[in-house]
Amino acid sequence: MYRAHIFVQGIVQGVGFRPTVYRLANDLELKGYVRNLGNIVEIVVEGEKEIIRKFINDLKLKKPPISKISNIEVEWDEINHLSFTNFEIKGSSSEFKGRSVIPADVATCEACLSDMNNPKDRRYLYPFTACTDCGPRFTVIEEIPYDRERTSMKEFPLCEECQREYNNPSDRRYHAEATCCPVCGPKxxxxxxxxxxxxxxxxxxxxxxxxxxxxxxxxxxxxxxxxxxxxxxxxxxxxxxxxxxxxxxxxxxxxxxxxxxxxxxxxxxxxxxxxxxxxxxxxxxxxxxxxxxxxxxxxxxxxxxxxxxxxxxxxxxxxxxxxxxxxxxxxxxxxxxxxxxxxxxxxxxxxxxxxxxxxxxxxxxxxxxVRFRGDDMAFIRRSRGYTPEPYDLSNLSSDSNVIALGPEIDVTFAILNHGECYLSQYIGNTTKYDTTRFLEDALRHLMKITGIEEVDAVACDLHPRFFTTKLAEELSREYSARLFKVQHHHAHAAALAVDSGVDEFVCIAADGVGYGDDGTAWGGEILYCFDDQYKRLGSLAPQKMPGGDLCAIYPARMLFSILGSYYTLDYLEELFKDEYKQYFPHGEKEIQLVRRQLERDINVGITTSTGRILDSIATALHICSKRTYEGECAMKLESAAYKSSNYLDIPYRVDKYEGRYVLDTTDLLLKVMELKNAGEKIVDIAAAAQRSLSRGLAEIAVRVAEDVGTDIIGGSGGVFYNEAISLTVKDYVEDMGYRFIQHKNSCAGDGSVSLGQAVIATMRL
Missing domain, CATH: 3.90.870.40 (DHBP synthase)
Known part of the structure; x- marks a missing residue:
């Protein structure tokens, strides 16, 4: 006879896991118990060794539909006699062991929906109906182990009928912590x-x-x-x-x-x-x-x-x-x-x-x-339904605790705990005071329910003025942890590498902005990534940003600057007063101000941003002239291009600049203006401009891949939500014989930057 002490890790609490264990054990006439142990499930069974092995195998095959087993540890002991007379479900222990986590919120299941639509059921029309297969999880948990008294449902004591279901291991509402009915539940x-x-x-x-x-x-x-x-x-x-x-x-x-x-x-x-x-x-x-x-x-x-x-x-x-x-x-x-x-x-x-x-x-x-690009799904925001399910990074670390705080606007944070990386729900714009408070509160809470008390490293963006950077510095001091500042686009690439399971590749990192190693605003980069390092071997051409971030809100400023490297400023000033004056909040005076900023190089930043080029194209074509939400001009450009029915070709030019390949974006904008002035359809020019920009970035990536000797090229950054750009880059890369990778289980945009930061910090740690 044998006793097996089994520890099951993964998504195994709040998903009907214990009653499943109970039924499987009784079917095989095994004795012992199951209970929640802190943040994992502990099982003790006694019986014949082969039968116990069958039980463990059945557990993997017949687990509840929304559970996920990441690891099973088994300790065997040979015994002379049984210590248990039956198999039971014990109450939870608050002792921490392992690294399991609460599952995400789950949509109402068909069985509960049937109850709600059945006039003879006591839950008829009751909108808070739930069971172990559905309902809220993450949004109601206060602490672990995940039992009703540690959730917001503790304020709703179960009525007699609900309590009977809750205590019955054969009922689908057995220990369904969100279960209730019109008599005892929320109103x-x-x-x-x-x-x-x-x-x-x-x-x-x-x-x-x-x-x-x-x-x-x-x-x-x-x-x-x-x-x-x-x-x-x-x-x-x-x-x-x-x-x-x-x-x-x-x-x-x-x-x-x-x-x-x-x-x-x-x-x-x-x-x-x-x-x-x-x-x-x-x-x-x-x-x-x-x-x-x-x-x-x-x-x-x-x-x-x-x-x-x-x-x-x-x-x-x-x-x-x-x-x-x-x-x-x-x-x-x-x-x-x-x-x-x-x-x-x-x-x-x-x-x-x-x-x-x-x-x-x-x-x-x-x-x-989420959004599909062809047949490939991409997360735009990974939150309800997915958070806080972790990414498996056990190949990188088995014992490090790392916190990563993301960038500034579309923020999530990440907690790496013994090889499992938990990404937070969507946090938002940390330039807003209420959002910064939300970030800090959510971070402390997720640390509590994942059992983190010590921190080895804290990671953040390279930008010195982000709130997340300042918070990272504070946390580093609080926990006496090492601080790692990670370049924005390198973090994008690292998240893509984890998603795709690659170690070395060339990444096209294309987005609005990320603070570069040289202090300028990057956003159209070709990076060769290997181990925890990268080399910047290509980019879009550097362009001046008169007024800095104002160019992101009023892209006519950016268009003026780009064209200003070709046309005389006198000509441009007259052109913009005639055709684009309404795109400047202060009209002619602002156009004159932008001209003086460029002439005197005052309050003028430098950027290689793909987002600013797409914005400029949209403005040049009178598709969008002001950003009122993130990505607005680029999204409207994509929608205009979607209506194109005639093929136009805009040749692109790749040069060398400071030792790297550079795509000439001034040349691209000049050709856009020429086609517009020639009377071509706006939607056709929009499609041609996107195509030219995409192919130019793809060609540089292929050249870099050939130079460094890798056969994998990837795309990351918010620009890769654009289906036309993504598919054009993919087709070019694959036509040239390279493998192309994209985000599938993480965000191409800033929502997964914290994941990349955590990866890089862990490798450097």
Whole structure:
């Protein structure tokens, strides 16, 4: 006879793992127990060795659908007699062992949805219905082990019937920490200036929405502002109140069939839309698109998601509209509002009505956003449904604890704990005070639930003035940890390397801006990456930025500067006064100021940014003249190019500059202007310009790969969300015989910079 002491690591708490263990052990007549041990699951079984081995194998094959086993450790002891008379599920222990973590929030399962739609079920129409296979996890946990008394559900004692299910190992609600019913669970309330007393607040909210009002709706991980997506007047009103004049709104529809009436859905996109993670998926609008134009103005695509909570499902049960805007309830750059008092106070004047509930949101978690480039999925934002599931970096480190704080705007942070790298939910713009507080609070909380008490290293961006850099310096002192400052585009490349499982490659890092080793603003780089090092062997041509970051907001400044290296400033000043004056907030005076800045080299930065070139092309073609949200001009350029039907060719030129290959972007903009003045269609020029820029970057990458002797080339940075650019680069690289890699399980944009920082810090540590 043998006793096996088994420790299971992975996503094994809050997913029905213990009742599965219980059933498998009883089926094989094994004796012992299972319990949560801190942040892993501990199993002790006694019986014949071969039967125990079968039990362990069954555990791997028959684990719950949303669980994930990353490691199983087994300690064997030969025994003379059994110590247990049965198999039982024991209460949790608070002792820490191993490195498991709480799973992400999961969309309502079919079984719970069936209960909610069954008039004979006691959970009929109850929007907080959940079981071990679905419902909130990360957003309700306060500490580990993951038991009800350590979540925000502790404020809702179970009724007798729910308690009976909760205690029954054969029930799918056994130790489902979010389980509840109308008798014992959270309640919805509807407000305007005061409480509105109705029998069904959700049914009344649906009626209000269909009448053209805006409702603030508290959900699982945050609050949405909701309105009828087919009502142009209401959507415009929401934009005005929220201060988002053009940023596209995400929408929710009840089912795939409805989505297909206004958007194009591939089979791969449909699978992701219907997955238990339920992200927003960016889809192309169809020719029959009939939602309000202001939902996604001047864009060829739209972000859509399916219902993922009971509140959403019940809303569409009552609603009469095919889609609702579901946008995060926050001012631009700030964290979502989650507390009832703040929802009712801070959203007054934005929402007309407020649908709230009395369950506390412990961890904010924005909706995840994905997009397909051909057949390849890319994360734009990795958050709800995925956070805090870790990346496996055990090949890099088995015992180091590292914190990485990301860049400045689209921030996530990363915690590397004994080979598992946990990326936070989406944090946002850390130039905003409330967001910096959110970052610090979320960091401390994730450290607590992953069991980190000591820190070996802290990583951050190279930029000296970022808040995240200053926080990294403080944390380094607090934990007596080494500090590693990582160049922005090197971090992009390191995240891509982890995602793709490569050690050495050439990376095209193309985005808006990243602080370079030379103190200038990089953003169109060809890097040769190996081990924890890189060499900058190519880039776009350096261009002057009169007014610095103002060029990112008003790209006509950048266009003036780029053309100024070819035309005389006298000619340019007259041209811009005639054709582009409206793109300068202060008109002719500002054009004159930009000219003087360039002449005297005052307040003029230097950049190789791909984003600034795309912005300049969009401005030159009168597609977009001001950035009101991140990536706006480039996104509108892509949408214009999508409509092109005639092929134009813009030859590009690659030169040598300071020992590296350089793509001549002045030459590119000159040819764009020539084609525009020749009367070519704007959409065709837009497509040709994107194509030329893409091929130029790809050619430099191929030249560098040939020089250094690698056969792998990758693309990272926000520019690689652009489907046309991504596919053009991919086709060029593969046509030249090289392997092309892209982000699939991480963000091409800044959302995965913290992952790359953690990787590089770990290697250097």
């Amino acid at each position: 919805l309330s509807l407000y305007d200036d005061r409480p509105i007393l109705v029998d069904d607040p959700l049914k009344e909210a649906a009626k209000i929405l269909d009448e053209g009002y805006i409702v603030a709706m508290k959900g699982i991980g945050g609050t949405h502002l909701v309105c009828d997506a087919t009502n142009e007047e209401t959507v415009k009103m929401l934009r005005e109140r929220l201060g988002r004049p053009y940023q596209p709104f995400a929408c929710m529809s009840p089912d795939i069939e409805t989505i297909k009436t206004f958007a194009i859905v591939s089979s791969a996109e449909e699978r992701v839309l219907k997955s238990r993670r339920r992200p927003i998926v960016v889809l192309k609008k169809s020719d029959q698109y009939y939602l309000a134009p202001s939902v996604a103005p001047s864009l060829h695509n739209i972000g859509i998601m399916l219902p993922y909570s009971g509140i959403h499902h019940m809303l569409f049960k009552y609603a009469e509209r095919p889609a609702y805007v579901m946008t995060s309830a926050n001012k631009p750059g700030e964290p979502m509002i989650i507390r009832n008092k703040e929802i009712l106070g801070r959203l007054k004047g934005i929402a007309d009505y407020f649908l709230i509930h009395n369950r506390k949101i412990v961890n904010r978690c924005d909706d995840s956003v």
